[in-house]
Amino acid sequence: MSESVRQILDRFYPDAYVGRHGKVYTDTSDFMRITGGDVIVLDGQHYLVLRDEMERSYGIEDPKYWVKRCRHLESGERRILKLVFHEEFSLQMGEIAVPCYRSPRKEARILDLVRGDFRFMQGVSAADDAGNNVRILDVVKGRRLDNWIHELEVDHKTYFFEYLPGILKKFIVSCQGIAYLHAHGEKHGDIRRDHLWVAYDRDDYVWIDFDYTFNFHENPFGLDIFGIGGLLLYIVGKGFYSQEDIVRPGDNGRDAPSIVPGDFLLVFKNRLANLKKIFPYIPDELNQVLMHFSSSTRVYYETMDEFLGDLRPCLEQMG
Amino acid sequence: MDAKKILVAVDGSENARRSINYVADIIKDCRRFEITLLSIEHLPDRDFFADDAAWKKACAENRDAMLAFLADGKQLLAEQGVSEKLIHTDYIESCHSPMPGEKGYCSRGTSIALDILHAAKDGGFGTVVIGRRGVSKAEEFMFGSVSNKIIHSGRDCTIWVVQ
Numbered sequence: 001m002s003e004s005v006r007q008i009l010d011r012f013y014p015d016a017y018v019g020r021h022g023k024v025y026t027d028t029s030d031f032m033r034i035t036g037g038d039v040i041v042l043d044g045q046h047y048l049v050l051r052d053e054m055e056r057s058y059g060i061e062d063p064k065y066w067v068k069r070c071r072h073l074e075s076g077e078r079r080i081l082k083l084v085f086h087e088e089f090s091l092q093m094g095e096i097a098v099p100c101y102r103s104p105r106k107e108a109r110i111l112d113l114v115r116g117d118f119r120f121m122q123g124v125s126a127a128d129d130a131g132n133n134v135r136i137l138d139v140v141k142g143r144r145l146d147n148w149i150h151e152l153e154v155d156h157k158t159y160f161f162e163y164l165p166g167i168l169k170k171f172i173v174s175c176q177g178i179a180y181l182h183a184h185g186e187k188h189g190d191i192r193r194d195h196l197w198v199a200y201d202r203d204d205y206v207w208i209d210f211d212y213t214f215n216f217h218e219n220p221f222g223l224d225i226f227g228i229g230g231l232l233l234y235i236v237g238k239g240f241y242s243q244e245d246i247v248r249p250g251d252n253g254r255d256a257p258s259i260v261p262g263d264f265l266l267v268f269k270n271r272l273a274n275l276k277k278i279f280p281y282i283p284d285e286l287n288q289v290l291m292h293f294s295s296s297t298r299v300y301y302e303t304m305d306e307f308l309g310d311l312r313p314c315l316e317q318m319g
Numbered sequence: 320m321d322a323k324k325i326l327v328a329v330d331g332s333e334n335a336r337r338s339i340n341y342v343a344d345i346i347k348d349c350r351r352f353e354i355t356l357l358s359i360e361h362l363p364d365r366d367f368f369a370d371d372a373a374w375k376k377a378c379a380e381n382r383d384a385m386l387a388f389l390a391d392g393k394q395l396l397a398e399q400g401v402s403e404k405l406i407h408t409d410y411i412e413s414c415h416s417p418m419p420g421e422k423g424y425c426s427r428g429t430s431i432a433l434d435i436l437h438a439a440k441d442g443g444f445g446t447v448v449i450g451r452r453g454v455s456k457a458e459e460f461m462f463g464s465v466s467n468k469i470i471h472s473g474r475d476c477t478i479w480v481v482q
Contacts, residue, residue: 103366215364219463266457300460
């Protein structure tokens with residue numbers, strides 16, 4: 001007869017307070033039923049479920065029932081278990097709907113590809129008794145890069161000259177990580193602000209969550225490159241700027257700069273790409289990289305090498 | 320390059336059917352033109368499927384549909400008066416196809432436009448015909464555009480873009 005949760009906890013975790021002694025799962029297909037106090041067994045290892053992961057967006061928390069915060073009972077360490085959830089959906093990018101799919105095996109493949117690479121979250125995959133591909137992830141101890149930048153209490157000029165060179169240097173390393181994926185025929189699939197973290201212990205930037213995929217046959221890495229452009233815009237600007245942010249006169253009482261539709265992003269038309277118009281000390285070269293993502297551009301980046309080829313000299317120029 | 324050798328790149332869409340109709344209209348009374356209808360295999364993304372069996376099934380259906388489209392296109396040209404002897408079809412398989420096929424050039428799946436131009440150069444085609452979806456600038460940025468890449472990268476051939 002198999003062990004109960006209480007017996008498993010007595011064996012591995014006798015002193016812990018666990019409010020609920022649930023069930024032992026070796027088949028995770030019905031992930032909605034698995035909750036705090038249950039134990040998932042994979043490859044002979046035991047994971048006590050603590051709670052469902054939450055997605056935070058616009059101040060609202062939305063449970064991700066297929067992602068479980070767990071404690072690995074053999075080591076006592078925290079882990080995140082991503083259970084199989086085949087979801088096909090439409091990702092809205094401005095006015096464009098992009099068909100996307102959540103693919104467990106894609107994420108498992110990338111975890112294998114980036115094992116030991118500090119630029120990416122780490123983990124392994126294991127099949128449960130029903131053959132579901134469960135990803136067992138190390139918890140990234142850190143915080144979102146965008147939040148870290150947002151909370152720096154300095155004005156943009158100070159940020160630009162004192163913080164940005166160091167941030168850009170690490171961001172380029174992160175971009176090289178994405179180029180590495182592309183060189184191996186893989187894409188991150190969901191490059192956005194909350195998927196690049198600053199690790200507390202090393203101060204490096206770490207990509208998380210690779211399970212989205214999309215299928216663009218003529219521009220296979222287009223969505224990744226677009227995401228990178230958005231991140232760069234946020235990093236350089238210390239935030240995004242809309243038309244409403246610009247029309248306000250500056251601190252010194254100068255008139256608001258003249259802005260045209262071509263100054264905004266091609267896809268998100270309310271985000272200013274031409275940051276030089278509000279921060280004139282931004283070098284032309286760096287501003288030009290941003291403008292490649294604007295609606296006035298005639299040339300798009302098709303590869304990360306093209307993008308990095310333009311971005312690296314900007315860092316050198318900033319000293 | 321022989322301008323009278325025409326390569327019509329098709330993808331099974333309505334735009335592709337319009338391209339075939341247009342070419343038929345233009346050359347139906349000209350006896351010396353030779354037409355090849357070309358399709359580049361574009362596999363459904365493997366990661367969009369829960370398992371390989373479902374993916375292989377979709378790949379097979381995809382191939383069957385494209386081969387049927389090529390056969391229909393050939394018939395359409397013949398019905399318009401183009402000599403059957405001068406109509407050919409070509410199907411370039413994906414290098415990653417799960418189905419055994421002919422050896423030779425295969426599509427790596429990174430650019431259909433470059434595969435078409437390779438076929439044009441390889442076959443000595445002087446005219447390349449391609450349909451155009453008419454995507455927005457933003458869509459072109461995100462998804463890429465086969466017709467635009469052909470226009471920008473094509474060398475030593477005339478390109479007809481049918482919209």
